[in-house]
Amino acid sequence: GASVRTEHGYVEAAAARLRGSEILFDKITVTGTENVMMAAALADGRSVLQNAACEPEVVDLAEMLNKMGAKVEGAGTPTITIEGVRELKGTTHRIIPDRIEAGTFLATGAITNGELELIDCNPSHLSSVTEKLRETGVNIETTGPGRIKVRGSEDLRAADVVTKEYPGFATDMQAQYMALMTQAAGTSVITEDIFENRFMHASELMRMGANIRIDGARAIVTGKTRLSGATVIASDLRASASLVVAALVADGITVVDRVYHLDRGYEKIEEKLRSLGAQIERLK
Template identity: 65%
Template structure:
């Protein structure tokens, strides 16, 4: 099992490039199910979840090619034949995004069997809102042996009001609605850039969508979609992680190939914490910090609020800020599993329900720590970058789910980080190609 070995103390200086957004790429790959024609996606990140999605589509009968290299990071998907519309448990057990094939499968084929999804153990992410929406659109839902089965001759347009904001629920039902008969109106929708990115692809495929990026989306169903070419958004969470890395290490770091408009809440909080943030053109952000960080509270919210996927990384920063910060997690009830590992490194953090009180300016020291989920892993990498001595991070396969070659990227801007063990099989020798 792979490990990271990180020696802290180096400020990060230089430029680091952000990859495509995993959380945009996964629903866009699922959207290819909706057409018999080829869908080409560019700026695809080379992460484990993308490979899992490829295997899932291939198991259904799709033809999927993944290419990496300087000019590629591209996938072509042809779902001309979907001989087995089943999302098998052995494939999807590690990935929450498997639920995203439910809507497009039943919309395209009239039948979907999807294993109850897995993913990070950060709290309940129920699929009931997906199910409720599909039932409203006329699907018959059944449950058997850990699988959800949905059937419909053709889905019908409907008025859907989400009980709570759900990103994957919005995406799943959006994909179902584009081939439904008549008009679908969805209210209390997620406004995340990933939803807007998916809607842009669907529109390029011939869908009729209004309001993506707002809380109310209106879809006029069409009989058929066609192929399209689409470039995936840059990963705002990877960009945010690098912004915090530059700040926590007292560095001078330029984060390139990002979208500053997607990072407003984080940028505002970094500035409140005393970090100098400069927007350079439309796709670069420079962060500078001289180590004089100040405490600042955060409370996670749905977009455009402070993202839950940046909560753990910001907590690592708070351990190095002067004063006391309160971190409140409003999205997932079990997203403080990184706290005990940060405490092992010397952090002063107390958790009370959904809030954590961080008493800052704590000198962190090296330790052997365990990665429990994707974003928790990132927070431990950040803490190790400023800890005294050499830390060992175990179970870094979580990082491989969502960060492309993060150790190489960090090394390129001055971090002392190396990987020990066998890298996952599908990484291949792409670093030399891209260098």
Template identity: 65%
Template sequence: MDKFVVRGGNPLVGTIRVSGAKNSALPCMAAAILTEDRVILENIPQVHDIETERKLLASMGAEVELGYGRAQHRTTISCRNLSDPVAKYEIVKTMRASALVLGPLVARCGMARVAMPGGCAIGGRPIDLHLKGLEKMGAEIVQEHGYLEARAPRLKGAHIVFDKITVTGTEDLLMAAVLADGETLMENCAREPEVTDLAALLTAMGAQIEGAGTSTIRVKGVTKLHGAQHRINPDRIEAGTFLVAGAITKGDLIVANCNPAHVGAVIGKLQEAGARVEILGNDSIRVRSDGALKAADISTQEYPGFPTDMQAQYMALATQAEGTSQIQENIFENRFMHVQELVRMGANIAVDGRTATVRGGTHLSAAAVMCSDLRASASLVLAALVADGESILDRVYHMDRGYERIEEKLRGVGAQIRRMGNVFSRKEEPVAAV
């Protein structure tokens, strides 16, 4: 099993490029189910979750080509023949986002059989909101033997009000609605850029969608979609992670190939903490921190608030900021699993329910630590970059699910980080997507 070895102390200086957003690419790949024509997606990140999605679509009969050479970040998907509309447990157990095929399969094939996703390390993320919406659209759903089976000769437009904001629920029902009879009105929708990205692809495929990116989305169903070519958004969480990396190491880092508008909450909090952040044009951000960082509280919220996927990384920064920071986690109930590992490195953190109190300005020392999930892994890398000595991070396969060759990117801007082991040699283990 792969490990990272990180020696701290080097400021990060130079330019680091952001890859495509894994959490945009996954629903866009699922959207290819909705048409018999080819869908070409560009700026696809080379991460484990993309390979898992490829296997999932291929197991249903789709032809999925991942690019190589100059086209290495492009995928071409043809779902002309969906001979087996089943999301098998052996595949979906490794990726929570597999639930995203439920809506498009029912819309396209009239049925779907999807293994229920497994447990989640950072908290429960039930798909009951997906199911309630599909039932409103006329699907009959039964659960047996660990599988959900949904059937509908043709889905019908409906008025759906989400009980709580859900990104994957919004995406799943949006894909179902585009081929439903009549009009679907969805309220209390997620506004994340990943939803907007999916809607842009669906619109390019011939869907009629209004309001994507707002809390109310209106969809007029069509009888058929066609193929399209679409470029995936840059990964806003990877961009935020690199911004924190530049600030925590007191470096001078340009984060390129990103969308500054998508990381506004992170930029604002870094500025509050004393980092200097400058937006360079439409796709680059410069972060510098040559003085003492200071404590600043955060409270995770749905977009456009401070993202839960950046909470762990910001906590690493808070350990180096003078003063006491309060970190409130409002999205997931069990997303402080990185705390005990940061404490092993010398951090002073106390957790009470969903609030972590970080007493900053502490000296971190190298240690052997364990990665528990995707974003926790990123926080430990950040902490190791400023720790005294050489840290060893175990179970970095979590990192490989969502960050493309992060050790190579960081090494290119001055980090002392190397990988021990073969990047794709491990046996996949059941983990949940983040």
């Protein structure tokens, strides 16, 4: 029921009041699912979302909307049904832990052959990452409710990975995993099945000495390679995280430029890494 147009490079949408509808997503999309779910919560009538994203963030949003008075069913499955209501009320809700930040720290512990414990995470949301890290020789154990301990290995093994929608291996962990594979013995093939052109960090890792070859949607990483510090440029949020992870094991000093990308998804990451013993500082 909305009118949508593009004007001078901006998308403008307007509606007096939305009406329920059946929406079939051509491609699974987390943000798309969440946006339509929120809109449908206050639309007249019933909305059914088909081929919806199943990520934990979608489930978490649905739970909050329901606390506010929405009627959302099926979140976490490919079919979500929403009965529109006239209004929503305020609520208190604690959002779920960031599984990608947690996964990034797991990769950090693995690549540095260190030992660290994550507190207040959700191990069930990290199963695809922990299973893949175990395949490479990393020791990971659940030490209690909301706690995971990672111990690195001196004998990391190369392992292929393909990014998939949840519960598969998250595309947002692809760059960090590539950094890890530079330190693993053997050749690993990383296939990006979600986004196009998401290997921009590979050239920066190569600047640091990594042996990586790009073949379409595949990155072929051969290790173990000795990385050296360099000035590198972050092209996006997860690319910047991968460069920081790689810098932790590189010889010399690495300078990561455009870290405003990093700040979009990691709060005070340099302070957290320093607390673990990393020599890292933010340049003003």
